[in-house]
Amino acid sequence: MAIGAGMSCVKYLLFCFNLLFAITGLIILIVGIKAEINSSPYIDLTDENFYTSGPIVLIIVGVIVFIVAFFGCCGAVRENHCMIVTFSVFLLIIFLAEMAVGIAGYMKHQDLETSILAHLNGTIKEYDTNKDVAKTFDIIQTDFNCCGINGPDDWKANNISMPATCCSGQEITGGVPTPCTPDTFGFHKEGCLDKLVVFFKDTALVLGGVGIGVAIVQLLGVIFACCLARSIRSQYETV
Template sequence: MDCGIITSKSVLLLLSVIFWAAGCGLAYVGAYVIKSYNNFEHFMEDKYTLIPAVIIIGAAVVLFIIGTIGCCSTLRESTLGLSFFMIVILLIFAAEVAAFVFGFIYRGKINGSLERSMNDTFSKYDGKNSESRAVDFLQSQLHCCGVRNYTDWFATPWYSSNNSTVPQSCCKSNATGCTGRIDQPALLNTEGCETKLEKLFQDVLSYAMLVVLGFAIVKLFGMLSICVITCRSRRNDYQPLYA
């Protein structure tokens, strides 16, 4: 039996397993991006930032399906099945390229809308509403205070109506006796949240883009293996995987 066809089939079976694993990986990445967005959605005006994540999750679902199709088609050496497998892989490859491009585009747009939406959200802080919960979560998680720095609170209604104090979410995690008074700067996180939040989103999108690029390369190997098997099958009689 032709060693080349056996190798190609084995590689394609391995790639089918990789597609299943890739589906799990892409689903995790997409869910992580959406979770990161939901945690800080009050500070993001442009919901189109979620487009790469939605595309990634959609691609993950299809990967599970095509992994099964690829495995069955390879074992049966079905020309029709492998052709369909090839078309689907090509579509997934195009979707991943689109996700990569969208991620690259919106990665550069984060900075423009972030400051405006953060200023608007911080100005609505009253300690009780949903914006307040979002701000407290942001400041406690990122260990920051204010948009650019803690002095941004001086121009907010909260500061003037609460004895010239900042929210206690500005307090350092290990600080004791912190009440948000500005005459206790050693107890406060003085660095602004905008830079840290922007870096967080940049890192998340960069991570997602690298993962998508890696899986796109896997698709190229998959398409190459299908071409090898299909071309060999047309020149030879049906060959089972194991003779």
């Protein structure tokens, strides 16, 4: 069934947009996976659910975008009203999900420092008695080259010996690392709190930026799809 020249242009623009959607879906998927992998060792340090659900939402959205792009391409090429409407509805749902992730990303980073500080202060006392707590602190101090919460003195304040992970490149004697002291080469003088806050804020801003940026582009796709669907329906009604 033929449609007008103007709507024919919209049809091909919609087809091109779907190729773009496939690319944005891949971008969303990669960003979500990368955020999930990078955040997983430290995710228990904050009570903000966004850092658990945000990357997962983007991963799911990235996969769905490929399916939605298929409906959009087929609907545009075949001028199928039902497929285009299905495409528009799916794309609108994705748009809302991405906007939600984007807004949450910008909102949640405001209370991040308080959440992390409360968790670290509540668990540092368990370093010698809780293997999971010890593992978390050791990973943080190794990955971020830091020591303690606000600084190395936090360990002494909690009557805990300086962990070996407060030093980098320690020598191994008899299978045991040499003691870590402020005079040890590679001693981490900075606390971990500031570095963790920067890490999580950067993650939130990336998730938020990608979510909002892609959502705006996809909103254009919804508009084009609605115009094309309306044109096709009008053609049916005039026949």
